[in-house]
Amino acid sequence: MPTSISIISFYVVVLVVQVQHIYTKDLKSSCSTCRQITDNFNKGFDRTAKKNFGGGNTAWEERKLAKYEISEIRLVEIIEGLCDSSSFECNHMVEEHEDHFETWWFKSKSKHPDLLKWFCIETIKVCCPNGTFGPDCNDCVGGSERPCHGNGVCNGEGTRGGDGKCSCNHGYKGEFCLDCIDGYFNEQRNDTFSLCTVCPTSCKTCTGPTNKDCDDCKEGWEEDDEEACIDVDECAEDSSTCKEDQFCLNTQGSFSCNACDKVCSGCKGPGPDQCLACSEGFMEEEGICTDMDECDQPEAVCTEEHQDCLNTVGSYECQCADGFHDEGGTCIPTPTLEENQQPSEDQLVPDSQKPVEHEDL
Ligand SMILES: *[C@@H]1O[C@H](CO)[C@@H](O)[C@H](O)[C@H]1NC(C)=O
């Protein structure tokens, strides 16, 4: 029995939570529907202002216009344009409260010209004034004048839903959005006002705008003698930071390893003039590593008979001279066309005439 009771109470809790959720969402969306309706009402009011008016200004026309301005005909025209035909929520709200529009139009308009306030907030009670929220339009956290002290958004503000709590803008935290998140500091602060500004790049946390105001240095920066956070030169610290064929480049708060020019064997920067030594096949010429011409040396590098030397960038090739070709590492004369072997008889027999082997017959 205790188990089934706890299962039932679990479902009751789930149901309550879900109903609350739908209810809260409905309260917010009813208000936005109502705002849309009053907004369209005001637009419709402007649109119909000059209707049925010829543009002349005879006394008769003036009288006719004055009559139209407050007429039921004009009200009906405005109401027809309040909702998209596809919006169920909007049409439902207008139908349900059509009487209120008539009352306002004929009786309350001059005393309460703000339709949003009269209709949405005070009459059908789906919205709240700015800076307030919830069923009774209570003040948002931080007060209705400047909800969240101007540094956040009040949940449910202007609607009959929400809980009035703040979601702080970036840089701010706390119930009242007066505190700064890590990496920001209070440039101005009193009980009702706070301005959080981002810390200098070198600080993890700080109390002011310069690198001397850091509480902690960010990774890649360190305190100097005057307790200011300055960049660590990772490249000076340890010469083995990068690989042998790379050079180290210091950056603010970090460093990078970059590939040396391929003519270098180790380097202190980019380009062929920053080599520590030249790669094999290159030699230094006026401070730059340049290709070595192996073929143009006192001692021949291609030693086999009938070989030519061909220089390449960083190396050389030994090729057989014209009229010779390589066979197993030696250059032998290439046979002329007439000396070519005739194809063997076997190769001349077409496939179809070859004996076919039959199996499993
Ligand atoms: C309420 O807030 C909206 C949007 O922030 C603004 O356009 C409107 O003027 C405010 N209304 C009043 C009465 O302050």
Ligand SMILES: *[C@@H]1O[C@H](CO)[C@@H](O)[C@H](O)[C@H]1NC(C)=O
């Ligand atoms: C807080 O600071 C703001 C901005 O400097 C100022 O306008 C406001 O009057 C101050 N409030 C108090 C209570 O000191």
